[in-house]
Amino acid sequence: MQRGMVVAATVMAFVVVLAAFYGLDHFVMSIQGLPLNMDLSPAQ
């Protein structure tokens, strides 16, 4: 794999994983009855 491809894959991986963990935080907190705002601050 070319160096450029590796960089692109890394950036893409970080974007996907960041989105996944952002969703995970919302999900885990909301199932406990603790909703979050978009900026992850407490919604209550």
Place this chain on the structure above:
Amino acid sequence: MMYRNDFASGRSCWKPSLVAMLLTLLLGFSLSAMVQAAQDTGGESVAQRIAPVGQVWVEGEPAPETEPVAEVATEEAPVYVAPRPTRKDYPDIGVSSRAVVWILAQMHLFFGALVLAVPLFVLIIELVGQSTGDERYDDMAHEFMKISLTGFSITAIFGGTLALALFVLYPDFMGYMMRVFGAQWIVYAGLFFLESFFLYTYYYGWNAMRYGNLKWLHLTLGLLLNGAGMTIMVMANSWATFMMAPSGVNEVGAIVGNIWEVMKGPLWNPVNLHRFIANIAFGGAVVGAYAAFKFLSTRDPAKRAHYDWMGYTSNFIALLAFLPLPFAGYWLMAEIYAYSQQMGITAMGGILAWLFIVQAVLIGTILLAANYYLWAGMSRTEGSSRYQWLIKYIALILVVCFLIWVTPHTLLLSATEIAALGGSHHHYLGPLGIMPAKNIAVNLMLIVTFLSFQLYRRSDKVATVSWAPAGNALLVAIYVVAIVNVIFLGVYFGYFTNTVYKVGSSVAQVASTLVVIIAGIVIDSLMFRGARTLPSHWGRIPDRAQYALFALPIAFTWLMGLMGYVRSSVKTHWHVYTVMQDNSPDNFIPTIGYAGNMITIVTVLFLLFVLFMFWIANLGSSRQPVPVRAAAMEGVA
């Protein structure tokens, strides 16, 4: 001969029916008493019967209306309530009854944990051997069983002695427990017969049932052995959790529920899960010490290779079980708080809170030793040089997190020291003493420990799939984002929001750690499918790495003694919390020093017995050489 061939080739249909018959026997025996007891429901709903006893009255508010206790009893049949023994009802034997029961119970629990855990992973190793066709797994599993065989007898001896001691020293309490659990005691005793049957047929039938369908019969015996052992464990757990959080009885201890409702208290399943996982980690650590002992005591390269592999497998088992253990402990403590905030505060906010600092030291020791063993083990293969640069960073994270974890919240200070410090809490280190900092620390320690494990597993392989660079990038991203997320959740919600969010965010931290572990296993198993394997040299590991395998069971044993004491002590001056008061001379939480000495004595005693167990296992494979004179006489003849 024809019959044997049919049997080995799998054409007979005996196997399902035999398994079904044995399972039916086991389950039927275990459940018969429960079904019988379930018929008498007393006219109340399940929720009413298993509800925690006692009422909460908020100061300043009107007292809640309660039905008179006397209404529980009917005029025809007097209800048996929990006894109220006085000081003179406890026999005085000249030494502390609590100390006697403490030592006996802890020894029984140590060996019980060992002998319940070893067959669990032995069965899995045997199954791996069967599915891969590699007989080394089979031999190793057999050797693990050989080590633990003496442990079964020792467990039974301590269990019997403990029962006698309890009946002699705490007769009223044991009388009450016998009445509450009734026929369950007979089921419990019956399970010992079943377990012994399965144990001996499983161990002694190993070589007789080694291939073909007979192997499956042997595996079934192992499964049934574990079924009996697990049932014994969860039954015994129900006694401990009934004492902590009674259910199926009312506020005066009268039995209002059936045996199932008595067993199924609010803490039963958290304790079941915690003990199940902890037992496996403990068992793996103890047999790992045996492998280290054998490795160090031989110079034969073949034997060293075998025991190196055995030690690695033991460490693998201990570590794999240990990783989710803090989460099971967290669930248990959350349930304790949910059941009784007073009990939770006694454990984590009162005198016992200091023991959680000692716990941190011991868990830190376990993680450092396990990581060190993995790093040393990487020298077995040349491929490890690709990852060795990461070790110093892992070590740094482990040490920093360890130091955060052992930082106490409240210090025991003199007036001069408080004045010098400017308050009871240190300006910079004080915030590290509370749970958000410790949650961050423990999650990071688990993440980097898994990283060590993953690097070790990768060190003798080279991925050949085309998407390997993308897979590695994804894995790096998961580690980095998970670590950032754990720190963010701990700092932001732990220090800048309210308590409810602080507690809730710790679950999200756990989820982040579990994502790393699960994603790491899944990605690696896909990426290294069909990978090029580099040569691995079993036996090529520094001798000093074996001492890490000795450190593990010592720290585990101490830890189990320590936290077992905390679990038992949260009842304070109650035999059965809020139902039957302890009026014996020992009805108080002892000083930390006294408790520490008791835990240490039991730990040392257990280790001495473990050495005896190793010696016996060795003795069985020793053979005295023919005396020179007798040999000479035979030569003459």
